[in-house]
Amino acid sequence: MSSAGRIGRPRLRPRGARAGDPSDDILAAASRLFGDRGVTATTMAQIAREAGLQQSSLYYYFRSKEEILATLVAKANVVPLELARRVRGEDLPPAVRLYRFVRGDVVALCLLPFDINEVHRYAARDRERFATYWKERRTLQSALAAIVQDGVADGSLRAVPARLAALTLMSNDEAVQNWFRHDTRPLRDPAAIGAAIAELSVAGLLVDPGTVEALAEQAGPLDP
DSSP, rough: OOOOTOOOOBBOOOTTOSSSHHHHHHHHHHHHHHHHHHHTTTTTTHHHHHHHHHHHHHHHHHHHHHHHHHHHHHHHHHHHHHHHHHTTSSSSOOOHHHHHHHHHHHHHHHHHHHHHHHHHHHHHHTTTTTTTHHHHHHHHHHHHHHHHHHHTTTTOOOOOOHHHHHHHHHHHHHHHHHHHHHHHHOOHHHHHHHHHHHHHHTTTSSSSGGGGHHHHHHHHHHOO
């Protein structure tokens, strides 16, 4: 529960902090800490300190760490949902649209400042608090399944269970974020990783995997 316009609570404002509602500052601080320390190891006291707030002030805007996490996840979900909505409406073959989604989703996940897999574990423990999160995941799965079904119908994709294929694609993308966050070797370019994972994922669904390079060319550049 973030509340715009609330005033009158004391703040420990660091140099350069802007006046007004600190909700965005709190979310940014929590996101950095969740990324650096993990959700479980991060405390409300640490979030308050990072945001330049007294801890009592933090509770005025967010009642718990889980509430902060739920707000961050809701913001993060905007990207894949909007990407799925956009690619479904493009005048491109289904396999190309699927490639474009996987590539963009992997890039977005690599740039996410916190561990989406840890979010899953948290959300699974409190499905009521994270009900919107699970609803949005089902919406995303349905959108991807529809693209897969279109590909099966036009003969470019193998006759696979569409919803299972969609869930597998989502899981693969999220697994990439896991090693991207922890691998210290030079493979650090999200755009290159996104393209490589898209080729691997879509090639496994194509009736003729040999067409994947032409399909990648047809997908065009990564959206800004």
